[in-house]
Amino acid sequence: xxxxxxxxxxxxxxxxxxxxxxxxxxxxxxxxxxxxxxxxxxxxxxxxxxxxxxxxxxxxxxxxxxxxxxxxxxxxxxxxxxxxxxxxxxxxxxxxxxxxxxxxxxxxxxxxxxxxxxxxxxxxxxxxxxxxxxxxxxxxxxxxxxxxxxxxxxxxxxxxxxxxxxxxxxxxxxxxxxxxxxxxxxxxxxxxxxxxxxxxxxxxxx
Amino acid sequence: xxxxxxxxxxxxxxxxxxxxxxxxxxxxxxxxxxxxxxxxxxxxxxxxxxxxxxxxxxxxxxxxxxxxxxxxxxxxxxxxxxxxxxxxxxxxxxxxxxxxxxxxxxxxxxxxxxxxxxxxxxxxxxxxxxxxxxxxxxxxxxxxxxxxxxxxxxxxxxxxxxxxxxxxxxxxxxxxxxxxxxxxxxxxxxxxxxxxxxxxxxxxxxxxxxxxxxxxxxxxxxxxxxxxxxxxxxxxxxxxxxxxxxxxxxxxxxxxxxxxxxxxxxxxxxxxxxxxxxxxxxxxxxxxxxxxxxxxxxxxxxxxxxxxxxxxxxxxxxxxxxxxxxxxxxxxxxxxxxxxxxxxxxxxxxxxxxxxxxxxxxxxxxxxxxxxxxxxxxxxxxxxxxxxxxxxxxxxxxxxxxxxxxxxxxxxxxxxxxxxxxxxxxxx
Numbered sequence: 001x002x003x004x005x006x007x008x009x010x011x012x013x014x015x016x017x018x019x020x021x022x023x024x025x026x027x028x029x030x031x032x033x034x035x036x037x038x039x040x041x042x043x044x045x046x047x048x049x050x051x052x053x054x055x056x057x058x059x060x061x062x063x064x065x066x067x068x069x070x071x072x073x074x075x076x077x078x079x080x081x082x083x084x085x086x087x088x089x090x091x092x093x094x095x096x097x098x099x100x101x102x103x104x105x106x107x108x109x110x111x112x113x114x115x116x117x118x119x120x121x122x123x124x125x126x127x128x129x130x131x132x133x134x135x136x137x138x139x140x141x142x143x144x145x146x147x148x149x150x151x152x153x154x155x156x157x158x159x160x161x162x163x164x165x166x167x168x169x170x171x172x173x174x175x176x177x178x179x180x181x182x183x184x185x186x187x188x189x190x191x192x193x194x195x196x197x198x199x200x201x202x203x204x205x206x
Numbered sequence: 207x208x209x210x211x212x213x214x215x216x217x218x219x220x221x222x223x224x225x226x227x228x229x230x231x232x233x234x235x236x237x238x239x240x241x242x243x244x245x246x247x248x249x250x251x252x253x254x255x256x257x258x259x260x261x262x263x264x265x266x267x268x269x270x271x272x273x274x275x276x277x278x279x280x281x282x283x284x285x286x287x288x289x290x291x292x293x294x295x296x297x298x299x300x301x302x303x304x305x306x307x308x309x310x311x312x313x314x315x316x317x318x319x320x321x322x323x324x325x326x327x328x329x330x331x332x333x334x335x336x337x338x339x340x341x342x343x344x345x346x347x348x349x350x351x352x353x354x355x356x357x358x359x360x361x362x363x364x365x366x367x368x369x370x371x372x373x374x375x376x377x378x379x380x381x382x383x384x385x386x387x388x389x390x391x392x393x394x395x396x397x398x399x400x401x402x403x404x405x406x407x408x409x410x411x412x413x414x415x416x417x418x419x420x421x422x423x424x425x426x427x428x429x430x431x432x433x434x435x436x437x438x439x440x441x442x443x444x445x446x447x448x449x450x451x452x453x454x455x456x457x458x459x460x461x462x463x464x465x466x467x468x469x470x471x472x473x474x475x476x477x478x479x480x481x482x483x484x485x486x487x488x489x490x491x492x493x494x495x496x497x498x499x500x501x502x503x504x505x506x507x508x509x510x511x512x513x514x515x516x517x518x519x520x521x522x523x524x525x526x527x528x529x530x531x532x533x534x535x536x537x538x539x540x541x542x543x544x545x546x547x548x549x550x551x552x553x554x555x556x557x558x559x560x561x562x563x564x565x566x567x568x569x570x571x572x573x574x575x576x577x578x579x580x581x582x583x584x585x586x587x588x589x590x591x592x593x594x595x596x597x598x599x600x601x602x603x604x605x606x607x608x609x610x611x612x613x614x615x616x617x618x619x620x621x622x623x624x625x626x627x628x629x630x631x632x633x634x
Binding site: 048 | 266291295296
């Protein structure tokens with residue numbers, strides 16, 4: 001029985017080969033058209049099952065957040081949540097601002113500003129890390145650019161690292177008062193999120 | 207057919223290398239490409255493949271839903287709402303899963319009735335049939351626990367009523383029923399604890415079904431498929447290779463089924479559910495009229511037909527357990543009801559009975575419906591326990607075709623090898 005079926009199949013295959021050698025017939029057309037239709041349909045049907053893992057509407061609804069800065073005194077810092085990520089907001093002292101402004105570009109590990117409000121190739125000067133007229137405010141995403149830990153330096157008693165900014169305890173990355181990487185394994189400065197001052201004491205992130 | 211050997215010849219060097227170490231290519235080729243299928247199969251035989259599709263669809267949509275669902279009494283109801291409103295394509299995937307459960311039962315009931323009509327349970331297919339009953343039981347358990355998950359009023363009170371069935375054991379040994387029910391609940395009432403374990407088991411059981419289906423298909427491939435004539439494959443002209451013939455027919459059946467499926471998913475996704483399930487579970491208020499999902503209604507009618515708590519439970523479980531004994535209850539000499547002039551009528555009366563029980567299961571438990579349910583429940587059991595054994599003995603079957611080939615081509619066909627080849631569907 002089995003042998004007979006093989007013969008049947010091979011005879012079909014032979015017939016197929018011959019028909020290809022000649023003109024494609026009605027059956028060839030139907031097979032190709034049918035399989036193409038089913039293939040395209042199958043791929044399209046797959047999309048919803050992939051797209052369902054993208055951020056849903058509740059995640060997109062958290063895309064922007066407003067922060068009142070008035071309670072944050074000079075030298076203090078707060079951490080707010082934006083898109084589930086911690087955002088560091090520090091009211092820097094004049095000494096800290098001056099220390100950040102005095103740094104030469106050649107001393108930086110990463111010379112790019114990493115500021116979503118500026119062009120991608122802007123230099124990592126303190127002016128480019130802050131907003132004009134509000135230079136005391138440093139707003140940065142508090143996620144170490146090495147492997148995603150949250151650096152220390154927000155709370156009063158925290159270790160702030162060799163440059164007085166932030167220090168990531170996971171693998172020892174030191175950030176300065178403009179949240180630029182100065183020492184350790186992290187490759188980039190802390191990211192500056194897109195934000196604007198809606199008033200002198202209020203910012204909108206996102 | 208168990209000795210059916212594969213003629214698989216790998217063409218690539220890698221194929222040959224793999225085949226010597228893991229002959230999976232030869233297995234698939236032998237069992238799903240050149241496997242001999244009876245040439246007289248009709249469209250009722252496409253439901254096996256359709257059920258495979260249903261199982262796969264429930265697994266894929268279910269795994270996706272589990273990524274967004276939260277199995278807690280506080281969040282379950284809201285998370286289903288969240289899936290339908292917020293998750294990308296969630297409205298569609300949730301509908302596919304909920305409608306899919308109903309479609310799965312449409313297909314499985316068709317498949318079971320087909321088996322009963324054509325005698326697919328008769329020797330040598332007893333184990334195949336019994337595995338099928340186990341799959342049916344696992345499906346019912348899975349569907350029941352799945353219906354609890356949206357945590358609406360019907361979910362909650364459905365769980366309460368069905369788990370309380372076990373409390374009827376109290377009338378045999380006092381205390382045992384209560385202990386079993388509290389064990390099932392993980393408390394003194396249905397709660398979030400119950401929901402959590404139901405979610406866990408609802409995720410587990412489909413994989414048990416996959417295992418049972420693998421055994422079901424294995425058993426099928428050992429004994430070969432039954433067919434409308436109920437005859438065995440005897441000569442080479444009685445069968446065609448599974449691919450492309452049976453596969454192509456299955457695909458046609460699947461597309462027809464998918465049209466019905468999609469119609470529900472996209473145009474009436476909640477039609478088969480119950481409006482009370484859009485109210486969040488409230489342990490303090492029972493809805494005025496509790497009904498299970500439509501696919502459990504016949505069994506629910508049997509439960510309510512018996513005016514005794516334990517009796518009703520025994521009858522309900524008995525109505526499924528009796529299926530396990532069908533291969534030995536049927537005494538007929540032929541398989542297919544096509545050739546059984548008396549049994550055929552009892553069979554259609556049985557189909558009507560199941561539909562009637564389903565209809566009565568949705569109605570309130572009051573007269574005259576209870577009496578009707580009792581009459582139909584009596585027939586349900588009489589069909590298996592009295593009619594199957596007796597009709598099989600007293601009935602004279604109609605004359606069977608000489609072979610499967612004759613069933614298709616008429617008497618005398620397939621005697622000469624040339625005739626079969628000339629008429630075979632391979633000819634273009």
